[in-house]
Amino acid sequence: MFERSCAFRHSAIACAALMAACAAAPAAQAQQAPKAAAATHWAAPQVEPDSVTDGSVTVDGKTIQYEAVAGTLVVGSTDAQDVGIGLNGKYLPGAEPNLPANPADRPATARIYYAAYFMKNAPKNRPVTFLYNGGPGSSSMYLHMGAFGPERIVLPQDASHPAAAPYKIVPNQYSLLDASDLVFIDAPGTGFSRIYGKNAAKAFYGTDQDAHAFDRFIRRFLNKYNRWNSPKFLFGESYGTTRTAVLSNLLQHHFDLNGSIFLSQILNFDDSADGPEGNPGTENGYILALPSMAATAWYHHRIANAPATLLPWLTQVEHFALGPYASALLQGSDLPQSQKEAIAAKLASYTGLSAAYWLKANLRVSGGEFSHELQANDSITTGRLDTRYQGPALNPLSGSANYDPFDGALTSPYDSAVNQYTRDTLKYGLNQTYKPSAYGPDFDWDLRHNPPGERGWDASVNVMPDLANAMKRNPKLKVLLMGGYYDLGCTFFAAEYEDKHLQIPASLDSNISYHFFETGHMVYVTTSALKQLHQVAADFIRANENGNQ
Known part of the structure; x- marks a missing residue:
């Protein structure tokens, strides 16, 4: 099981070559769906509308009133396809392809679920932070329900296996809403996110495919909520840090990030303690x-x-x-x-x-x-x-x-918590299945990666060049690395080693800060560490939210 893990064994790295998920349909199929009727087709099947609710949470003695939005955005599997899809998930006028009658033969798309929290009466251009877990193939329920959402699950503090349900869910006094608006993103195929169309798994399940999907999602989100001029931060955990390194570089083509936060990092899979004998x-x-x-x-x-x-x-x-x-x-x-x-x-x-x-x-x-x-x-x-x-x-x-x-101790509580909270509080997903992960017999992650300016290396993933490139293109980009001493999946010493071996000039070394905890991979399962984690992350955001001002 790869849940929240950092690396596959090297014997599993050789994957089938990526096929063109958005290839034009054969002419015979195109004739089955006349262009005049194409505008009625959705890029992905329509699902329930976004849900907007109100709530409040008290952090550091201050009550924060917020609006919560639970919903989805559709992204294409290529840039050319993506620009033709509107925020409502429909193809824009004039951009409709000749869609085959069979939905399974249409170009691949992903409907990506998110839970966003906006502080009410906030100052203009308040920071916005995009958060996600890893896997690869994991939903964001751990950061959402364990660390920084407005409500969190309570777990035993003695590293013991929790008793079965009912689990206790409480207001989260360590929510990061005091420092930033928050957007928790479920990766394609996880949570309420779904993938559709021809070769959809190959179009979204891979190092580069996944990062491009997140890149497109974030830019769509900024469009929908008019947040282009807000200070922007990324927060990835585990494989989410691999994603963050690639994503930091991709987003650099559109805007400067204020900061990237890495929790339980793995950038070079050769540094993993998992299966080095291979x-x-x-x-x-x-x-x-x-x-x-x-x-x-x-x-x-x-x-x-x-x-x-x-x-x-x-x-x-x-x-x-x-x-x-x-x-x-x-x-x-x-x-x-x-x-x-x-x-x-x-x-x-x-x-x-x-x-x-x-x-x-x-x-x-x-x-x-x-x-x-x-x-x-x-x-x-x-x-x-x-x-x-x-x-x-x-x-x-x-x-x-x-x-x-x-893993055996934590999966059940988090799965139960996110299902209850999303349905009871966010009023979303009543008739849908929440998928904690995308894992299954057909799940096959394409680990190949093409770093900026270089050829890809098929044997192992190394996204250190991506982070280095992002930092050199944006010398003001700040990086925060955090992790736990008791983590054998993404070891703290390997993470520190990676950041101290980035191909960046010495003048940028000071852009990276480090903080480690006497906990494991999911630092926040220990409440005292969660308190520190919140403080370090909030201080980092506040220190870098003003950009060049």
Whole structure:
């Protein structure tokens, strides 16, 4: 299951080539739908109209009155097609193609669902922030119902599996509405978003296809609500950070962003702790995961003579990872046995795994192997996206974790919360199915990517050039990187490493700020961390909302 994950295994990266989703229909099909009748056809099937409701939320002692809009916007799968579609989802006069009679043969479109919150009586050109989760293939219900929407779900604070429904939903005193208007976007095929037409999955399920869809959606949203002159921010989590890097560069062709916020970042999939054994010779996945493994072992009391506090000791682990450990791995088979044994002993002291296990693994342990092995003697599997979580091992004899206890603990509460809230409060989707994700037997994400000015690399995704290009084209663009120490899906050290290796001049290094938390992937599941997350994000928006003024 890829829910909220950062990277596919490399063995899954080879995808079928993208087909032209908007190719002209054969002449025989065109004759079945005369042009004179084409104006009556929708770009995508019509669904229920937008719902507008009013609400209020108190943040930092200040009550904010807001208008909420739950609705959809239609985008095309190519720029040429997209410009012919109006805000109502119909083709504009004169832009109607000769549509085939069969809707499945028509050019691919996506009807993208969003929940937008606008503060009433707000100053002109108030900031607007676009928020989304990752997957790829995940809806935005986690950021919406867990972090920054006006209402949020309450979860146990001891990293335990919540009891079954009913779940408690409360006003969110940490909503980001105090700093910005908010737009939560469900990716095509997730939430209430739907894809239609010929080769629709290939047209929208891919690194570049997805980013283009979000680019078109955001520009349509700015048109619909006349927000072109508002300060604009992006907020992506997990694979949403991959999307944000590409999107920051795409949007740069239309306007300057004020800021991009990355939570639990992955820009270069070669830096992932997921399946690095499938990409031999690339050692970053092992090196950059070590600090998160150490933090996890410290949290679960698997470290002998453990320090009282995490952070000073974690700095020591980071230095070892980039120094002796990296050097040892880069030597490959030339590494002397005595040095190998010394490195294994040090790794054991940092991770709670035995030196013998590290030697057996040739000093290379993936995230899944670590999650299985750390508490294997107790038949317990350690979490992946938030390693504070744990659960019974499904197969104690397995070599790697068979599931993520964190994911198992959180999916049900969030799914229940977003379904109740959207229908009861936003008054939308009464007769529709909310899809937490797009996953299914036919879900196949095209990971190929063409970075700006370069040829694509089929083996792995690396969108660092996109973010670097956006920052160079807009030297005033500010970047905020945040994450959790207990995240083995998108490790904090890898994220920091990526931002410190962007191909940007030294003068732009100060445009990037960093903040990490003693939590996991979804920082906000811990209320004390959510409070900090809100403060850091709100301060970032306020500091950069005035642009060049």
